Ligand code: SF4
């Protein structure tokens with residue numbers, strides 16, 4: 001069978017969705033770790049942020065790869081959603097989805113869209129500002145500005161509130177997505193199944209950890 | 222078990238003359254239904270009433286009426302094979318319902334299962350997937366080897382047997398929010414992939430069956446797990462993961 005046909009198959013799409021999701025999870029873990037440092041050490045947070053912002057490998061290799069990963073995951077998500085809608089042209093009059101599956105698993109497109117909208121705001125808040133600061137205004141390098149910038153962003157209760165809502169939806173997205181991606185790549189043996197508990201723990205700890213960090217800076221400063 | 226009693230129910234049923242015409246839900250009242258009767262017997266009773274009223278009876282699929290053949294296929298009150306697990310529609314009993322209940326009955330909904338009439342759908346897409354690779358080629362010219370002559374690890378034999386329990390009813394497709402057929406195809410691929418006799422054609426089998434599945438217009442699995450819950454034969458999601466592994470390794474060959 002031609003390789004191009006294999007790449008277009010439903011299973012190839014499913015595996016691609018899973019791998020891009022796992023890649024984004026690895027990035028999220030790193031992001032969480034750095035943000036969490038801001039809770040107890042302003043200096044370490046500044047040092048780490050500066051490293052991430054000025055290391056050429058991260059800036060010019062990892063950052064584009066990350067953006068590509070995000071775009072791919074979302075585009076593929078929409079492609080699959082569309083295909084799946086076409087697979088049932090006449091809807092059921094009565095459909096009891098809750099009888100056999102979780103809300104999170106049935107509504108990945110909703111949780112995904114909320115996270116996407118949040119990412120738009122987040123990119124505008126941090127990434128866009130950072131690009132202008134570094135490459136347009138060509139400001140002098142200031143290795144200690146990051147902590148203050150972070151704290152300033154969490155001053156507004158509206159922004160902090162939006163941030164928290166988005167992370168609850170991210171928790172739901174991960175609750176299904178993490179274990180689902182393992183299943184998609186065919187990882188369902190005993191080790192795979194014991195990993196499920198870690199996946200569920202991650203889906204709660206990381207998003208709620210982000211919420212904790214946001215509230216911490218909002219109320220502390 | 223409580224004694225059988227008679228109940229009066231209201232039914233909302235999908236009526237559609239043929240594959241071309243548009244269908245719609247119709248409401249029927251049915252009195253004196255014994256809770257000891259099966260769901261299909263209740264439909265027989267309704268059809269008798271319709272015939273007596275000189276109306277067209279409702280067309281629905283069935284054959285063995287004992288959970289073996291996979292012909293019955295009703296979407297009842299929002300669930301494939303109705304409000305119970307591990308059963309086919311023919312194994313559903315009226316004791317699951319109460320006096321005064323309204324029961325909604327629809328056909329399987331899938332682009333790959335077009336409605337033929339009323340509650341009957343065309344499931345030949347499953348046959349075409351099977352024909353694409355769901356078999357082992359055996360030389361029948363007098364040289365067949367006794368299957369027991371080839372040792373099979375007990376664990377694999379059990380798993381293959383469990384996968385082979387799939388009766389091809391299509392409840393997995395019907396219940397899946399994505400209309401995906403991966404549980405069915407996963408079971409059919411696994412049933413052979415786990416056995417030495419099936420390994421010979423394993424590569425071509427998984428590639429061809431998945432290609433046919435995609436061509437038929439089934440949706441893409443997102444691992445909601447609904448199929449596993451509603452499958453009358455308890456086919457496990459493990460079979461989908463196995464199919465994914467088989468497909469990945471076959472595509473690298
Ligand atoms: S996997 Fe289960 S639900 Fe699907 S066709 Fe086979 S028996 Fe029916």
Ligand code: FES
Nearest residue numbers: 284286291293311
């Ligand atoms: S009629 Fe045979 S399984 Fe229901």
